[in-house]
Amino acid sequence: MTDTLTTTQPLSMTLPTYADRPAPTRPRGVRRVLYDSGYALSAFVLAVPAFVVVVTNLALGIGLAILIGGVLLLWVAVMVARGFARFERMRLRGMLGKPAETPAYLCPKPEAGFWRKVLLPLRDAQSWLDVLWSVLGLITGTIAFSLAVAWWAAAAGGLSYWFWQRWIPEDSDGTTGLADLLGLGEGRHDEIVLNLVVGGIALVTLPLVVRLAAATHGGLAHLLLSSRAELQHEVRRVEGGRDAARTAEAVSLRRLERDIHDGPQQRLVRLQMDLGRIKKQLAEDPALASRTVDEAMLQARETVDELRSLSRGIAPPLLVDRGLSAALGELTVRSEVPVEATVEVPDALPPHVETAVYFVVAEALTNIAKHSGATRVSVGVWMESGGVEVRVEDDGVGGAHLAKGSGLAGLQQRVIAADGRLEVTSPEGGPTVVNAWIPVGGP
Structure with a gap:
């Protein structure tokens, strides 16, 4: 079964095939x-x-x-x-x-x-x-x-x-x-x-x-x-994918630790202090205690919201519960820039493939909202050559590059860890196109 998700915004595009590495031309x-x-x-x-x-x-x-x-x-x-x-x-x-x-x-x-x-x-x-x-x-x-x-x-x-x-002599013998x-x-x-x-x-x-x-x-x-060269290349690819997975995991853990320390942890400390104030105020000033309870409840709600936001960076609940199409649909709805999305993928994909595809789209949309100044975005996700093809294009100012450290470098590590490929084309003046391909077979 294939799900089709369409969010209509005024942008049309033709989805091309991901370009593989050029191979020698065979004569015909x-x-x-x-x-x-x-x-x-x-x-x-x-x-x-x-x-x-x-x-x-x-x-x-x-x-x-x-x-x-x-x-x-x-x-x-x-x-x-x-x-x-x-x-x-x-x-x-x-x-x-x-x-x-x-x-x-x-x-x-x-x-x-x-x-x-x-x-x-x-x-x-x-x-x-x-x-x-x-x-x-x-x-x-x-x-x-x-x-x-x-x-x-x-x-x-x-x-x-x-x-x-005609120049062969007649038989005479x-x-x-x-x-x-x-x-x-x-x-x-x-x-x-x-x-x-x-x-x-x-x-x-x-x-x-x-x-x-x-x-x-x-x-x-x-x-x-040459067969040994192909084996060496495969070993290097596997080692590169393993190192990329370790790097991506380490970066994610450090970011998660920092976000928890700067966000929910600080709010929980303040909530603990508010609860102590409430305990004293109940006997001295019940009205003030009531207002402090309201503030504490607000802190608790904001802490829960932050924790939910952080959990999306680990394993989005909607992705786990309802699949890739629904999770991408939520991303496009929450995007600050209008998005036209076409998602045509099977229901059952390996978890690491769904996670990689989700974060490619999520990181691309985040970068577009922060840096591109774009007014329109198109997202395409479809099956191609035994894997999932992802294309995100915007009409922003361009200039994005994997080496600039704007989140794309970490995204590249995540894609390589899934045994995939990532390409970013972003000339000055735009448009910016992010192409990724993640094999369904995977590591």
């Missing part, structure tokens, strides 16, 4: 065939020197490992393999359009000594994967090169046989052509027809074959050279 059509062919044909050309240099230095280094020169030869093999691996990742991105990320290598500090600079790369797991690639790449490179050459030769030779066959061997006829005409058929089949299947050849070589390259 004829360009893809040419790029795949170029990648497959050049694979063997690059694999041969990589294999020769790396294996030669590796073999000599292992054989002379007890000597200083052997260690240096191993270091040369590793560094050469790194260089070929780096170039291969560039080919994967440029020719196949694959997002081949570069892993984080173990690199010595500039002030490190000579032997530390030599030995540290030998302890790096990715360096040995690069060495393994230099060895196995010759096998897949040979396969890719052979397939590409065979199919291009069959296509080009078969389709052009009718033209260049009793040899027969391919058509005769297959029992399909004799003579030049039958040979031309057969070669045209073979060339046509090769041309039709050429895109599939060169794609297979490129995928064979590129798949192994991506597995050995």
